Amino acid sequence: MKFFSWLRRARLWSGFWYMLGVLYFILPLYATLDFSLRIERDKISLLAYQKAFADPGFLQTFVYSNILAIITILVGLILVVPTSYWIRLRLPEARRVVEYVTTLALVIPAIVMGFGLVSVFGAPIKVPFTSIQLTDSLLNSPVGTNFIVVMGYTVLALPLMYRSIDTGMRTIDVRVLTEASQSLGANWFTIIVKVILPNLRASILSGALLTFAIVVGEVTISSILNVPAFSPYLWLLGQHKAYEPAALSFASFLLIWASMGIIQIVTGGRPQAAGAK
């Protein structure tokens, strides 16, 4: 009996905290939505959304950030999938070092990373201890700058990408799949692309969507390297407009919601947190 009365009180207690949590989650979103609909006096309208989406700056920066995100996802996958696969299959002793490196990516704040990249790649690169110049400063050309931005983003997304892929790799029997494919005459490329990747669909999708959320929201590295990305644009818009930024903020919330929702559905498990803080 005592246990049940305790349980009832516990429910009340839980309900209290849950309500508080729901309010904390919902209120800022509701406020943003509400504000974004009030561009016209005494009238609810979607005008702020129309204006925001019609701005050529929005389309340019949003498309640019999406392209960056796609390239970052590809680079991340090409880097992480074979590495994680090889560690599982042949090189378990490298696990610790690789995990250490991915943790290091968590330790270096984005702003430090940004200035580090500028300081290394903003100057001509020489062979160490000589004056032989390998390349001019990579940040002089748009291609070079975009390349460095993508590499920076890949580093930012590395911890989450690695964890997603490695978790997926753990649930499949890499050794058996590899031996079976080899006995059927497959080469390494075929094994990874046609056997391992399809088995990792859920992890790849969740790693990709987390990377997407990071890249589209990222403002630190993109503003240090001065590339026309979406978040710096949104920030600038907020300097001289009121309703359109609110509209875009709410829209980007929906975008993140969609990404995390898909992760929830395909993995049925726990998505992780990252984000451009």
Add this chain to the structure above:
Amino acid sequence: MAQTALPASRSTTPPVNAKRWLGVLPFFLFAILFLIWPSARLMIDAFLDSQGRFTLANLVELFQNQTIVSSYLLSIQISAVTALGGGIFGFFLAYSVTIGGLPKVFRSMLITFSAVASNFAGVPLAFAFVATLGRTGFITAVLKNVFGLNIYTAGFNLYSFLGLSLTYMYFQFPLMVLIMAPALDSLKNEWREAAENLGATVFQYWWHVALPILMPSILGTMFLLFANSFGAYATAYALTGGSLPLITIQLRAQISGDVLHNPSLGYAMAMGMVIIMAVSTTGYIWLQSRSERWLK
């Protein structure tokens, strides 16, 4: 290539073979080029003056310059407050959907929401809080019109320590929920039953059994939350426009600003940040590994 790798049946002692390490070479090459080299470069630059000569002056100034010391302290304070606040709030939320007896649906809703909120940071988050608690924000207006309370004349300001803390909380407590919910799941029912059979009260069970088991996990995650907000830049900048001198904001002003411009000092500040981040991340990893003793 397939032929050489054919006899892959598990040999108990794999031959020490440098070739196997070639498989992870691209990963390490990438890490060295774009993670280790840039960070190491800043660390080295922290010891150089503007002429490129060795000096300890930047490090000394780190401790002597009052502005820098106070911006470190401000960042540490805000990280500690939001880690503690977010940690406690997140713990109770995780509790409510695990052993707190709320229906299962509530749990999956909370977890999804937490995943979204912990990724909803930076510029959009700042704008959302302006719309909520800014001068004309939704809650500000409701409090004024319905309760007759003007929080701004009462001393509240969104662009202050308290305001930024409330904003950071939006990505802090969800992270706690995401990590604590599985930890709370692994509290064994037998432990509670054993405690009850021995006549323990609910308080005694929590104080002597559950909390000591959960403590490494709780503290560890708070370390993670600390690091999470210590390295934050975008949210604070978008919200306060740099008026709240956090270390990240001062760092940027020092390296690329117009007014303060002493990059070497900025690099030393960056090094200090990395050290604090490393300590707090190490705390997280160490405590997390300790918590696995009981919680699997």
